[in-house]
Amino acid sequence: MTTEAKNKPKVAFFDFTSCEGCQLNKLNLENDLLDILEHVDIVEFREAMDDKAEEYDIAFIEGSISTPSCVERIHDIRRRAKMLIALGACATQGGINAMKNLQPIEEVREAVYGDEKYRFPTLPAMPVSAIVKVDYKIDGCPMSMPEFLKVLKSLLAGQEPIKPDSAVCVECKLKENECVFDKGMVCLGPITRGGCDAICPSFGQFCTGCRGLISNPNKNAMLEILTEHGISLDEAKKRILLFNSYDHSQSMPK
Amino acid sequence: MKKYQLNKKQLPSFIDHLKKQGTVFAPHKKGDASYSFAKVVESDSVILEYNRTLNSIKKYFLPPRELLLSYSRKDNSYKKGTIGKEKKIFLGVHSYDMKAVLKLDYNFTEGNPEENYLLRRRNSSFIGVSFIPDEFHFSQSVGMPVHDTDGFDIYLEKNDDGYTVKIITEKGEKLIKEFNGLCDALDISSNHIQFQNKLKYNYNRLPEVFEQSWNAEVWEEVAKRCVGCGTCNLVCPTCYCFDVEDNMDLSLQNGTRDRSWDGCMLNDFAAVAGGENFRKSLADRQRHRIFRKFRYITYITGEPWCVGCGRCTAYCTAGISIVDIVNQLCDEYEQKYLNRPVEQSGLNLEGL
Amino acid sequence: MSIAISDIKTQELYSPDISEIIAIKRFTEKEKWFEIRLPEGRSLGHQPGQFVQVSLFGAGEAPISVTSSPTKEGSFELCVREVGMLTKIFHNLKVGSTIGIRGPYGKGFDVESFKGKDILIIGGGIGIVPLRSLINYVIDNRKDYGRLIILYGAKTPDELLYPDDLKLWDKSNDIEYHITVDQGTPEWKGNTGVITTLIPGLDLDLPNTITAVVGPPIMYKFVLMSLKTKRIPDKNIYLSLERRMKCGVGKCGHCQINHSYICQDGPVYHYPELKHLQEAI
Numbered sequence: 001m002t003t004e005a006k007n008k009p010k011v012a013f014f015d016f017t018s019c020e021g022c023q024l025n026k027l028n029l030e031n032d033l034l035d036i037l038e039h040v041d042i043v044e045f046r047e048a049m050d051d052k053a054e055e056y057d058i059a060f061i062e063g064s065i066s067t068p069s070c071v072e073r074i075h076d077i078r079r080r081a082k083m084l085i086a087l088g089a090c091a092t093q094g095g096i097n098a099m100k101n102l103q104p105i106e107e108v109r110e111a112v113y114g115d116e117k118y119r120f121p122t123l124p125a126m127p128v129s130a131i132v133k134v135d136y137k138i139d140g141c142p143m144s145m146p147e148f149l150k151v152l153k154s155l156l157a158g159q160e161p162i163k164p165d166s167a168v169c170v171e172c173k174l175k176e177n178e179c180v181f182d183k184g185m186v187c188l189g190p191i192t193r194g195g196c197d198a199i200c201p202s203f204g205q206f207c208t209g210c211r212g213l214i215s216n217p218n219k220n221a222m223l224e225i226l227t228e229h230g231i232s233l234d235e236a237k238k239r240i241l242l243f244n245s246y247d248h249s250q251s252m253p254k
Numbered sequence: 255m256k257k258y259q260l261n262k263k264q265l266p267s268f269i270d271h272l273k274k275q276g277t278v279f280a281p282h283k284k285g286d287a288s289y290s291f292a293k294v295v296e297s298d299s300v301i302l303e304y305n306r307t308l309n310s311i312k313k314y315f316l317p318p319r320e321l322l323l324s325y326s327r328k329d330n331s332y333k334k335g336t337i338g339k340e341k342k343i344f345l346g347v348h349s350y351d352m353k354a355v356l357k358l359d360y361n362f363t364e365g366n367p368e369e370n371y372l373l374r375r376r377n378s379s380f381i382g383v384s385f386i387p388d389e390f391h392f393s394q395s396v397g398m399p400v401h402d403t404d405g406f407d408i409y410l411e412k413n414d415d416g417y418t419v420k421i422i423t424e425k426g427e428k429l430i431k432e433f434n435g436l437c438d439a440l441d442i443s444s445n446h447i448q449f450q451n452k453l454k455y456n457y458n459r460l461p462e463v464f465e466q467s468w469n470a471e472v473w474e475e476v477a478k479r480c481v482g483c484g485t486c487n488l489v490c491p492t493c494y495c496f497d498v499e500d501n502m503d504l505s506l507q508n509g510t511r512d513r514s515w516d517g518c519m520l521n522d523f524a525a526v527a528g529g530e531n532f533r534k535s536l537a538d539r540q541r542h543r544i545f546r547k548f549r550y551i552t553y554i555t556g557e558p559w560c561v562g563c564g565r566c567t568a569y570c571t572a573g574i575s576i577v578d579i580v581n582q583l584c585d586e587y588e589q590k591y592l593n594r595p596v597e598q599s600g601l602n603l604e605g606l
Numbered sequence: 607m608s609i610a611i612s613d614i615k616t617q618e619l620y621s622p623d624i625s626e627i628i629a630i631k632r633f634t635e636k637e638k639w640f641e642i643r644l645p646e647g648r649s650l651g652h653q654p655g656q657f658v659q660v661s662l663f664g665a666g667e668a669p670i671s672v673t674s675s676p677t678k679e680g681s682f683e684l685c686v687r688e689v690g691m692l693t694k695i696f697h698n699l700k701v702g703s704t705i706g707i708r709g710p711y712g713k714g715f716d717v718e719s720f721k722g723k724d725i726l727i728i729g730g731g732i733g734i735v736p737l738r739s740l741i742n743y744v745i746d747n748r749k750d751y752g753r754l755i756i757l758y759g760a761k762t763p764d765e766l767l768y769p770d771d772l773k774l775w776d777k778s779n780d781i782e783y784h785i786t787v788d789q790g791t792p793e794w795k796g797n798t799g800v801i802t803t804l805i806p807g808l809d810l811d812l813p814n815t816i817t818a819v820v821g822p823p824i825m826y827k828f829v830l831m832s833l834k835t836k837r838i839p840d841k842n843i844y845l846s847l848e849r850r851m852k853c854g855v856g857k858c859g860h861c862q863i864n865h866s867y868i869c870q871d872g873p874v875y876h877y878p879e880l881k882h883l884q885e886a887i
Contacts, residue, residue, distance in 0.1 A: 035504040149504070157327075157506045157664055158698070160691040162499075166484060166520040173488035174318040174515060176308045178285025181571050190483035190571055214482070215521050218536065221481045225571050322620045325663040330624050330704045332663065359609040365870055366855040369616035376612055405608065468884055495859030498852045500666045509664055511620075513852075516859070523860060526850045527668070527690035530823060532863075532885065542862075550865040 009057035016063030094246030276341030310491030354491030390564025487517025622706025653714030661706025675742035730821025759801030
């Protein structure tokens, strides 16, 4: 199916504070990428090309908001975008960047920039949704490719993507994976939002919680599971907060 | 009942014999310390001495993910997914997993007999094998001793040299007919196998307990430890709830309607469009899960819908034990409604 | 328990009939009415109160109550509130579009056993949707039934459905029709207040009155209390429940309350069957 260029939705990708791994990941779509280009016009994509448009049908945002200029820029993009989608853990939940919020911000600034710190104003790292309305989130570090495709297809077909709200364990069980706890590891799969097809446990690796937690996560019970399996309470909290400190550090049991 | 002796070293040739008659599925090693049913390719990779498989053989009749329809949005046409009619032989099934299949037969035939399940379920033969109960099995307490042969065509009972082969049905007789090399059965009597793990009451006393258990304290207690991951539902051999989802390919025209296993412990299982969730709390969901095993279908069929395989407990990372929950319900029932400990009922099958 | 699997005739449960939308009306900002024709104009063969699974390829399926009476031939009607992705897409369909239909499913109102009785209808919000099927059935078989009393409540006048039917019910000498809104507008001349305020004033032939109640979950508790005060016996009360459903045929487990599957034993329940089911109301 070929859509006339003038009817194709304009899609743009923007990156904020991040490693840009999610963008690279998209280029890994290979075969699918050409099919996607049948349906959309990519107008802004730093890793891929250098064109600009005034307005976007869909703006994909990668990275967290961590400086005053990020705030200004995301407002500008939001104004020009009919739909705004956060891509990857940094954008959806602050990600690893938000760990800096656990320490006094001036100390962090000094540690990173030293004497030059006055030239680099900084803010606590925030998910995009802390500043502007986000229409949809694609989780993961890097963002999940199957989920990205699913969301894109839904939107292009005029539908609303459904956000999975069950744990990674569900996908492990559907694939009949041996539980990584039974391999002697500890895993955040029981409270981490699925949708990644349990990719890490499927390769024998524990889940780090990069997709954020399910709704109403029972953090107390998860801490108990982790400590019962031999790690200290302090370590258990750190594991949960690795990707989730923006949303969950305040509510973490003392 | 006809009996033979199958010596250990004959096992691969016995499996080869079965393979000539259909696709054979049997337990194999999986991961570091687990087992899983899989299609037999190499007969000597089959493991008949195992504690439990990750999933039960339910997965062959109600696959974890299944294509219901493939559709085209262009003209709103569709066709059903195809279901193979191959002959299937399940080797090395434990008695509780066989019973679970018989229970699913009820669920998928009662009311509206479902084509997808039944087409897969037909043309299946079952060869059971005895097992040594570990700390999680409690199938005897729900009425299924190790050597329960209900549903099997052939049953293999472990002995020192191999297996006593018991022919249960005509179908079983046919499966074994042309296999040369079976010896006369050894003159040994079947040994009763004890379970370490037990329900406090035998299953036939549980309905009176569950009658009074709606407001039990256990639910809130368990909910404190539960993370709602749904593992207990997904590994249960008698859980059959499913979700259905439409997926599209990149043409945005063609796609598939797929179903996959679902679980009543998950957040949105009972949520409707518009936001209302009819079982919001983990306590409500735990109660629903356990009531589905011991009260709801039991109320209609008179049978427990738990087969005592121990999977929900063995695979729960929080260590929540279904036996502990039921036993606590029994304790609470005694304290609140009987005011005295109850002697084990005369109908108890333990030790028979 | 052993079942002879090979002897059982299987049913193709998940194949929808591709049907055509032949008329659409918008009632409110959120609700639209659709008239649907099954292949070859086949009759749906439903009871008032039953539902169908509407299938939109790519979006999935959802249970929707039938709002037309079985006495209407050649087509049937649905009234759909936009509450999620599937219903949003449904709302965007045009006359001539096709959709999939499975069903009718579940148990509806037992109109045979209601014969000779007075019928009291209590509908709140979109609860009027399945009740309209019953109302029209009674109107079309008027001589078989006694009085027809309709109580209808909505949040605001803007949310009232079926404007043409409402006029008809209002004008008819044969229907006792009472309407209320929770919050009126300056133009609103009718009753204001929740639906239960309409109940005390009713003059009913108690043993001979069947009450059919459909509304949002929160409404049931209060209506049932009012009916109790009015001394309407439980055995004369029928109500309809809503739950998540995926299959409509008693398999997927989503709609289960206690030992009952709403898609099989409901959505319409005889109140005495329901009152002992925890989680139901």
